[in-house]
Amino acid sequence: MTAKQDSVVRVSSTLLKMLNDAIAREIQVAIQYMWQHVQWGGVKGFAVHDELKAISVAEMKHAEAIAERLYYLGGIPTTKPTPIFVGSTLKEMIEQDVKDEAGAIELYQQIVEKARKEGDETTNRLFREILQQEEDHHDTFTTLLEDL
């Protein structure tokens, strides 16, 4: 795949790199949550099984939306996830998920700010929308962790 060259919007290579870091994280958590919901067991696991599955699908949609934006801006979306950690107990799983959501929130706040500084309103708006969803995920996992 070759990069698009005709985008009207010009952004820095730093911002493009940040978008690819975001994609790598989204692919990571999409797979991580999917394998976690496959492996969840016991009564507590049963209660949140569908929720974890839904969040996994949401993360895949994030990866796709960010990749579309990155490609439009002239970048090539990565296919490589950041390291996936499934965990062996429910507590281990959710502790990791809370950390990953916190990491996404931190990076996406930086992307929102960077895109704003570079006058890229579309990336700014996209990441404000995604950021809101990551905050919801963080809230969901933090609440789940209280019961484990």
Ligand SMILES: [Fe+2]
């Ligand atoms: Fe996400």
Ligand SMILES: [Fe+2]
């Ligand atoms: Fe998330």
